[in-house]
Amino acid sequence: MISTSVLLFFTVLTGSAYGHVIKNDQKQHNQNVGIIDGHRIYIEQAPFMASIRLYGLIHACGGAIIHERFILTSAQCAETNSYLKVYVGTRKIYEGGKAYDVVKNIKHEIYSVQTGDYDVGLLKLNESLTFGPTVAKVLLNEGTMLNVTGFGFTDPDNVFSNIVLRQATVPVIPKDLCMRYHYNFQVTQRMMCTNAMVNDPCMGDEGGPLTWNNIQVGIISVRTGCGQLPTIYTDVKAVNQWIKKTIEKHDTEEK
Ligand SMILES: *[C@@H]1O[C@H](CO)[C@@H](O)[C@H](O)[C@H]1NC(C)=O
Ligand SMILES: *[C@@H]1O[C@H](CO)[C@@H](O)[C@H](O)[C@H]1NC(C)=O
Numbered sequence: 001m002i003s004t005s006v007l008l009f010f011t012v013l014t015g016s017a018y019g020h021v022i023k024n025d026q027k028q029h030n031q032n033v034g035i036i037d038g039h040r041i042y043i044e045q046a047p048f049m050a051s052i053r054l055y056g057l058i059h060a061c062g063g064a065i066i067h068e069r070f071i072l073t074s075a076q077c078a079e080t081n082s083y084l085k086v087y088v089g090t091r092k093i094y095e096g097g098k099a100y101d102v103v104k105n106i107k108h109e110i111y112s113v114q115t116g117d118y119d120v121g122l123l124k125l126n127e128s129l130t131f132g133p134t135v136a137k138v139l140l141n142e143g144t145m146l147n148v149t150g151f152g153f154t155d156p157d158n159v160f161s162n163i164v165l166r167q168a169t170v171p172v173i174p175k176d177l178c179m180r181y182h183y184n185f186q187v188t189q190r191m192m193c194t195n196a197m198v199n200d201p202c203m204g205d206e207g208g209p210l211t212w213n214n215i216q217v218g219i220i221s222v223r224t225g226c227g228q229l230p231t232i233y234t235d236v237k238a239v240n241q242w243i244k245k246t247i248e249k250h251d252t253e254e255k
Helices: 002-030 175-181 236-251
Strands: 049-054 058-065 070-073 084-088 098-107 121-125 145-150 166-173 191-194 209-212 215-222 231-235
Touching: 049 070, 058 209, 058 215, 070 215, 070 236, 084 121, 098 236, 121 236, 145 215, 166 175, 175 191, 191 215, 215 236, 231 236
Parallel strands: none
Antiparallel strands: 049 058, 049 084, 058 070, 070 121, 084 098, 098 121, 145 166, 145 209, 166 191, 191 231, 209 215, 215 231
């Protein structure tokens, strides 16, 4: 069971790595893309940011604090039977912060790996977070010019280069324009897109939050190649009911 989930996680990682190799020849157009670009930030500027660690060690995904016991992430990041820890309150990927054990990981019941639809998941922590200047929650809503925050790669070829939290401002693009780029992919009602040519999330950023001020509007979902094609997010307002319902259901349980 454990090895299956490990495989799953690494399939996700290598799957996108292949994408980058294929798209390498287009890279010249995109030298300045990314959380790849963006800028370093202090955790106080994004205190909602969480790092999801596979086996409690390896940064695998981003997440956002939306409740004292729950982290919002993508379904693909919640879909594992492996031991997970969540780190909050630090801008350094392997330094500082406070760790919490994940006691429950829940992906949306109708999430599809094939289509990427309903890519939303929640992680329940072993105890309530202590909020302060470096640990705080985001609210869930929508906006237009949004901040994307992550510990992910800063260069498609430079594995695990980003050890300090970064943030970039990305423009939301209309769904029909997004579909024109992703002509072989169904952009559903649960999805939204940002222009990757300006700034873009990269590997290790998925599951992380797209925010407007302190309001979460998206979850980094389908990585399409750091700065190559518009990035697809799960639209938080489309899965808001699921998030609320799931937290309510599991909040009062022992685990
Ligand atoms: C929750 O998990 C963290 C990290 O492993 C640990 O330090 C802490 O003691 C745990 N809290 C409880 C109440 O078990
Ligand atoms: C983006 O983040 C910066 C801080 O890094 C903040 O000043 C700005 O207001 C944020 N913009 C949005 C739209 O959230």
